[in-house]
Amino acid sequence: xxxxxxxxxxxxxxxxxxxxxxxxxxxxxxxxxxxxxxxxxxxxxxxxxxxxxxxxxxxxxxxxxxxxxxxxxxxxxxxxxxxxxxxxxxxxxxxxxxxxxxxxxxxxxxxxxxxxxxxxxxxxxxxxxxxxxxxxxxxxxxxxxxxxxxxxxxxxxxxxxxxxxxxxxxxxxxxxxxxxxxxxx
Amino acid sequence: xxxxxxxxxxxxxxxxxxxxxxxxxxxxxxxxxxxxxxxxxxxxxxxxxxxxxxxxxxxxxxxxxxxxxxxxxxxxxxxxxxxxxxxxxxxxxxxxxxxxxxxxxxxxxxxxxxxxxxxxxxxxxxxxxxxxxxxxx
Numbered sequence: 001x002x003x004x005x006x007x008x009x010x011x012x013x014x015x016x017x018x019x020x021x022x023x024x025x026x027x028x029x030x031x032x033x034x035x036x037x038x039x040x041x042x043x044x045x046x047x048x049x050x051x052x053x054x055x056x057x058x059x060x061x062x063x064x065x066x067x068x069x070x071x072x073x074x075x076x077x078x079x080x081x082x083x084x085x086x087x088x089x090x091x092x093x094x095x096x097x098x099x100x101x102x103x104x105x106x107x108x109x110x111x112x113x114x115x116x117x118x119x120x121x122x123x124x125x126x127x128x129x130x131x132x133x134x135x136x137x138x139x140x141x142x143x144x145x146x147x148x149x150x151x152x153x154x155x156x157x158x159x160x161x162x163x164x165x166x167x168x169x170x171x172x173x174x175x176x177x178x179x180x181x182x183x184x185x
Numbered sequence: 186x187x188x189x190x191x192x193x194x195x196x197x198x199x200x201x202x203x204x205x206x207x208x209x210x211x212x213x214x215x216x217x218x219x220x221x222x223x224x225x226x227x228x229x230x231x232x233x234x235x236x237x238x239x240x241x242x243x244x245x246x247x248x249x250x251x252x253x254x255x256x257x258x259x260x261x262x263x264x265x266x267x268x269x270x271x272x273x274x275x276x277x278x279x280x281x282x283x284x285x286x287x288x289x290x291x292x293x294x295x296x297x298x299x300x301x302x303x304x305x306x307x308x309x310x311x312x313x314x315x316x317x318x319x320x321x322x
Contacts, residue, residue, distance in 0.1 A: 005204075011223050014205030015230025021198050022231070023238055028190060029249045034286040038310035053314035066188040067195035068289055074199015075208070075293025082204060090211045091220040098214060109209045110296050114282070120298045132281025133288070133302035135273050137309025140285060142320065143270025144260060147284040150271075151228055154260065156235025161260040161267050168271015169278060170217075176279035177217040 006084035022152055030063055033149030035140035037061070037068050101185040113185075128184065135172075143168060199290045208290045210282025217279050266322040277309075 022032040039054065040061040048055035087106035095105045103113050112119065119125035140146040143165045145154060151169070154162025205227055206212045216224035241247070242255050249255050278284050281302045283291060288306060291299035313320075 008206055008223075009201065009204040011205070011226025012230050014201050014207070015227045016234060017197065017201045018227065018231040019234035019238065021194055021201075022235060024190075024194055026242070026255050027249050029251050029253060030191075034284070035306075035310075038285060038307050039314070041307050042311050042314060047311060047314070051311075051314045053317050054311075063188060063191045066191040067198070070192040070195020070197075071199035071202070071286060072289050072293035073192075074196040074201075075203050075290035076199075076295075077196065077293075078200045078203035078290075079294045082200065088206050088209045088211050090209075090215045093220045094211065094215040094218055097218060097220075098211075106209075106211050109203075109206065109211075109294065110282070110291070111210055114210060115296050115298045117298065120301060126301070128280060129298060129301050130305045132277045132283075133305030134309040134312070135277025136281060136284060136288075136302075137277075137306030137311075138313045139270050139272070139274025139277055139309075140306075141270070141310045141313040143267050143274055146274065146286070147228075147278075148286055152231050152235060155232045156239045157257045158236065158239075159260055161263065164264055164267035165271040165274075168268045168273075169275040171268075172272040172275020172277070173213075173217045173279040174275075175272075176276045177214065180276070181279070 003084075005082055007086070008089060018152060019156075022148075022156065025067075028063075031149075032153045033145055034064075034068070034071075035137075035146035035149060037064050038137050039141060040065060101181060103185060124184070139172070198286065199293060202287055202290045203294055208283060208287035208294065213279060213282040263322055266320075269321070277306075 025032045040058045043054040043056060043058035088109050090106060099105070103111050114125065114128060120129060143150065145162070145165060150162040150165040155166065202208050207224065207227060212224055215221045239257065247255055283299065283302060285306055288299050288303040292303065
């Protein structure tokens, strides 16, 4: 039983839990969309005075910021109490593909080559993390949603714009994976 | 007190994202290389149940706990903003291995360098707000 908790949670259980979270948010009168928080944070920082896009009643979105704080706590709980510390068991094919890029097989959940302090303090490492974040933040607002807002909430409501966005997610992801990552690493 | 339920849902979300390993850069690479079913299983299960549930909510006009009808707002019709915005998002997702939710879950998990990714995601959103009017929508 304990092992069932500390190992990788199955895709079907995890997927069902995510759908459950979406339905609870709907039941509580809200909707599931995480990247809205980025806009809310800009508004709460007072950027609405100069930029119209951030001039809205952000206080109505505090519930989502609370959800964000919960997500951080959830990550902490998962690591401290529900984790065996085993490396993420990805496919052997992925391991050998990544080895060609100079990224070692997993020893934890994330590669040191990207997320260690040493990596961050190198020019390349800093550019990778900062540009990655920048594109996620810019792209999610341009597309009007991220994985939760479009891929989960939008597709569940059979919205064509969300389908187009998810297609875009994959166009970008495949270009990065197969054409740009080999140039960087 | 009205926020406690959102805190609890956020905690469950964080635990599920971490324990399903959807917050792992390795899992995102595995997904974009089509070398495992795991991520597709997670998203596919969530969407399948989501489609069924949303259809039921609409059919039976289910109300939320305030007693208001649960309504869904169609997103504005366009192709270019979703395709371009989505592509930029995808480039960042495959590079940093995290979309906005998993970024903060990673910070809680102890990968503190993800704080930089999250800060730049906020800056990215700010940049969008600055040049929004000049972009094709």
